[in-house]
Structure formats: C-alpha cells, structure tokens
Amino acid sequence: MRIAVVGGGSTYTPELVDGFARLRDTLPVSELVLIDPAADRLDVVGGLARRIFAEAGHDGTVTTTAELDAGIEGADAVLFQLRVGGQAARLQDETWPLECGCVGQETTGAGGLAKALRTVPVVLDIAERVRRTNPDAWIIDFTNPVGIVTRALLQAGHKAVGLCNAAIHMQRKVAGLLQVAPEEVHLDHYGLNHLTWELGVRLGGPEGKDVLPQLLDEHGAALAEFLQMPQLLLERLGAVPSSYLRYYYRHDEVVEELGTKPSRAAEVAAIERELLEMYRDPSLTGKPALLGRRGGAFYSEAAVALAASLLGRETEESPSADVQVVNVLNNDTLPFLPDDAVVEVPAAVSGTGAVPLPAPAVGPLMAGLIAHVTAYEDLALEAALRGGRDRVFDALLAHPLVGQYREAEALTDRLLAHNREHLAWL
Template sequence: MKLAVVGGGSTYTPELIDGFARLRAPVDQGGLPITELVLIDPATERLELVGGLARRIFAKQGHPGRIVTTADLDAGVSGADAVLLQLRVGGQAARHQDETWPLECGCVGQETTGAGGLAKALRTVPVVLEIAERVRRGNPDAWIIDFTNPVGIVTRALLRAGHKAVGLCNVAIGLQRRFAALLEVRPEELHLDHYGLNHLTWELGVRLGGPDGEDILHRLIAEHGERIAMELRLPRPLLDRLGVVPSYYLRYFYAHNEVVDELRTKPSRAAEVAAMEKELLEMYGDPALDEKPALLAGRGGAFYSEAAVALAAALLGDGPGDIGPGDIQVVNTRNSGALPFLPDDAVVEVPARVTPGGVEPLPAPDIDPLYAGLMAHTTAYEHLALDAALYGGRDRVFTALLAHPLIGQYASAEALTDRLLAHNREHLAWL
C-alpha cells in the first residue's frame, strides 16, 4: 500500500509517522500495512529533516515500509492509494496575520473561524483544488483525505469538484480519549454522538459499548463537569445548562468578546508555533532522535495519526463488511440528509459508516434549535465563503463576512474586507 502526504515537511508530520509506525496490522485488523510512504513538500530543507526523523521512527519500530521525500507532486502521488493533504498556504506568517488584523475590528483573530478563517479559505481552496486535479489526472482511484483547515470548506470544495474526498479533524478523537481517561475505560468502548460542522460541534451523547450503548453523557457531566469546563475554558454552570459538551471552538462563539480581550494582550498562536517549529526542526536534525519528541504535543494535531490510520484503513479495505464500531468514524462529509435542516450538499462533521465504497453519514438525533440554528447560520456562511474562494471579487468577500455569525455588521464587514485583501494580495490571483 502506498500513501502520499502533501505538506510532508510539516513539523507535526512525525505525529502521523508515529501512528503509521505503530499501527501497521493488516487492514482487516484495523491497521495500515504501508509499503511506501511519500512525503511531498516544496520546502526541501525542512522536508529532509522531517524525512530523516520519519525513517528513524520506522526503523526503531521495525516497520518495513520505505519512506520517500520529494518536491515533485506528480511523481509523489503517482500510484498512491490515498493522498493526505496537510498544507498551509502562506505558512505561519500568513497565520499570524489571520490572528491579528481581525482584532483591530473587535473580532476574534483565529485561523479557522471568523475573518481569519475566511482568509485561510481564500488562500487554500484554489491550491487544494489544483493539487486534487493533478492527483485525479494521474491516479483517479486515489482517495483524498483532507486535514487542511478550514476542513469543512476545503472538503466541500473537493466534493463539489467531484473528487473522492473526505475531511478529517482530531477534535472528536481527542474528546473521546479525554472522556475515556476521565471514566477510566478504553477509548474504543466509547462512541460519541458528535454532530455539527467542522470546528462547530457538540457531543450530544457519549455511549458506552458502541453506537447503541448506554448514553452516559449526563453522568460524565455530573461527575467530571468541573474538569471538562476548565479544559474548555467555559463556566461549569453553562455546561450544566446545555446538558451537552461543546467543542472548545465554541468558546469563540459563547465568549467572543472575552476571547477578543484575551487575544489582544498576548502573542499570537502563530508566533508561539513558529518558535516551537524552530526548536522542533533543530531536534529533527539530531541523528540520534528516533521518536517524536515530547515538545510536539504542544504543536497541535494530537491523535491525528490514530484517526488517519483508522480512516485510511476503512477506505482502503477489501470490502464493506458489516456495520460495527470499527466502521463508524467521525469525518467531514456530504450531509446527504444526516442533518435534515441543512442542504444535502453541505459538509458536516458527524459519525459515518466508512467503507471502500464511500462514506455514509449516520442520521442525527433530534437537535435542539440552539445548536441547529448556529449550524444553519454557519453553513450559509460556508457556502458564501466557498463562492468567494472559487470566483473571487471584493463583493463576495464582503458578503461572506457579513454572513458570518461572529461578524454580521456591515461596518465591521467593510473594515475586515479591506484588511483581508490588503494582507493577502500575494496569495489571491484575482487581485
């Protein structure tokens, strides 16, 4: 089996490599027997540092697979069974801009939501579509697994263009692991009723023993609500009133002004990550290092490798099999009626049955209007954001910003549009 990773020079690639090295059982046992793994990145200097560590991790784990590094996209994806996308157009410098100029307008500065998230989508969608088209021309049967943010908008662009694509985020698997630790059970014993959009999700149920198991969400909140609320940085009374567990990205909505005040008083996350990346690359250059360093945990992407292995194994298996816990995974995919109040072509983040034949989202339980309304509002924004990314134009950018639930005022949308275009001129061909 051959896999290719576009953006393979990323400093969190060793997190992915670690999972591939450890989880290499046959596909029918939930593993991923990789014979060749290609890391693709135009940044050749850092690619070689990451590739060197990747080879040492494989060697230490006794993995027989071959790791190849290349800057040649077409050669790298040729013959691949699946292509993973984890790129960042503009690097941490562009991310820093996304996280700072929105604050000038009193809006949250974040790389996946709000005005910063739209800027990232505008830069990213055309690049991803070009890559996907080159994959399809040379290898039409390959699956495209997108981990590139904003995952919902990027995956929607891929599906709209007819690609065999599915989006992946680590929020659900991270919460599953955290809840399992609190409850002192194995992670695979917990199934999450995880519904919403990428970075806009709620845990509506936590089931012990599988999709049809006992819902222990209320017990989880009652016994561990203080700890969960602290980690979400939301007040415990709010968690009790909601009766569900929102993802930590909901803090940008539920405590927007508080977050803006915080962000104005500290360095951007991009600045923190840039400093961390410099240190990580120095570590990766050490020929004695043969495992992912502890510092990598602060980089982000925790449990990404486990989620990626499970998804790729399900997509590349020998047959559809029967529905079971191993086949049901949280992914970003076409709605197709799973959330009946959203358009069928919206991309939602929900549990789905994943097989080599495709991805089938599981129908959602009844969803409170408090959550359904915000999902519908954000879906409308994402539709307009994708139009702006595909066709360009200042008016489309303004309209998408005006539609965003965190903006919604014409004066703010005008000011944000001016700043977005000024800071992204080099990345937007239509300008």
C-alpha cells in the first residue's frame, strides 16, 4: 500500500508517521511518500520518519520528493496537510482581525476566511493533478478550514473525505473522565467543522446507552475548564460544545484575552523551530513530547483508521463499514441544511466512501448557528473560487463573528492587503 502526504515537511508529520508505525497491522503501508517543496524541512522530517519506522521494526520505506506528480503516482491514498503562506500568514490571520475588534483565529472568522481564500485554489490544483495522475486514489483532507476545503473538493467531483482531530480528541478526553477504553465511547458529534456539539455520549457503540447527562453532572467542571467555557453554559446547552465555540459564546472576552498575550501563531512558530532542531538529531527515533504542544492530538489514529476503512476490500454488495467522524456531504443528514453542505458527523466508512449515520434532533439554538455559518461558507467558497472584493465583503458580512457593515469593510481591506501575494485574482 502506497500512501502520499502532501505537506510532508510539516512538523506534524512525525505524529502521522508514528501512527503508521504503531498501527501497521491496521494499515499495512509498504511505502510512505512525503511531498513538500521545502527541501530543507523535508530532508529533516524525512530522516526522522525513517528512524521512527526502523525503531518500530516497520519494513515499509519512506521516500521524499519535491515533485508532486512523481510523489502521488501509484498512491492508494493522498493526505493533504498543507498551509499556504506558512506560519507567517497564520500570524497575520490572528492579528489584523483584532484591530477591528473581531476574533483573530486561523480557521474561523475573518482569519479563517483569509486561509480559505489562500488555500482552496491550491488544493483544487493539487487534487486535479491527483485525478489526472492517479484517478483511483482517495484524497483525505486535513487542511484547514476542513469544511470549506472538503466542500470545494467534493463540488469539483474529487474522491475526497475531510478529517479533523477534534472528535477523536474529545473522545479520548471523555473516555479518560469516564475511565473507560476510548473505543467504548461513541459520540453523537454533529455540526460543521469547528462548529460541533456532542449531543450524546454512548457507551458500546452508536446504539449504546447515552451517558451524556451523567458526564455533565459528574464531570461538568473538568469539561468546562478543558473547553474554556462556563460550566453553567454546558448545563444550559445540555451538550458538550467544540472548544471553537468559545469564539462565538465568549467572543468579546476572547478578543480581550487575545489582545493581551502572544498569538498562538508566534507560540507555534517557536515550537516548530525547536522541533526541527530536535528532528535533526540522528539519535532521535520517536516523536518528542514537545510535539504534543504543536497541536493535532490523535491525528495519526484518526488518519490511520480512515485510510484503512477507505482502502479496504469492501464493495457495495458486501460492505464492512467502520463508524468514524468525518466531513462529508450533508445529503439530508441535517434536514435544515442543503444537501451539498459539508457536515462533520459520524459516518459509516468503507471502500465505497462515507455515509452519514441518522442524526438526532438538533434544536433551534444549535441549528440556527449551524445554518448561519453554512450560509457564510457558501459565500466564502464562492469568493475563493471566483475572487472579487465584493464577494470577500459579502462573506465577512455574513459571518456571525463579524456581521456589521463597518467591521466588514475594514476587515475586507485588511484581508486583501495582507494576502495580496497569495490571491492570483488581485
């Protein structure tokens, strides 16, 4: 089995490689191809990847290349984990929105729109080359903003599934609180990427007993601290929101907090520099503990599980599907959204793709916000595909974290000024 990783020079990559090495019985990788135009980083990360495989006794090979077409040729699956503009662009995304009194964040709000505008055209170009070179390959998208990027891929007819580590991270947190094995916990995880709620917590599988009321009653304080939200809010919701919902539920407080401390981008850039120095050490044969502070917790387990299910021998006549949380077309899963929206939900994943499980009822408090952000994503994707200042402004005005004319005008000017080199239509 040949797996290619676009953006293989990322400091994330050893997390992914560690999963491939540990879980080789689940996903027997014969060749892992790391693709990245940044040759210096690729050499460093590739060297560590080979040592991780060797230390684990994995007999697969790790190859590196800056040539996309050569790297994806013959791949069974291609993972996208790229960041257009690097950490420098992320730092801007987290900074200039604050000047307008809005959240500065890399996947939502004005910063998230900037990232989508930079990213969608690049991803679509890569995906088209995958289709041209290797049309049977699955594309697994981990590139943020995952919902918008996955929708762009699916809208263009690509064989793609979106993946985020938020659900598996929450699953592991809940399992720890309940003192059960992670595989015993099934989450009724519904919404959009980075805009989800756990509407149920079931033990033993999708049909298992719902222990969400017990979880909130006995561990509400721990969850509230983990999510940086008031416990009373969780109790009022009767659900466990994604940590990203603090940008909505505590917007003004978060803006004030962000203005008084170094940005996450600056922190990550410093961590990356230290990680790359560690990766250069030929005696390092495993992912260092510091990588846990980089983000992407449990990404490798989620990626291995998804790839293994997609690359199985299942057929439409004899499916053998695993339930995993992925980003897929809505197709009436959430009846208040259009079918072509991309939702983040539990789905039965097999060699034929991902089919969402039936969703529980989603109340107006959550459904309203989901529908609002979906409308923004419609406009954001239109702006990413077609360009134009008016389309950027419309998307910003539609976003619930902006929503005011004066702020949308100012944010549009700043977004375009900071991203001119990445937007070909400018």
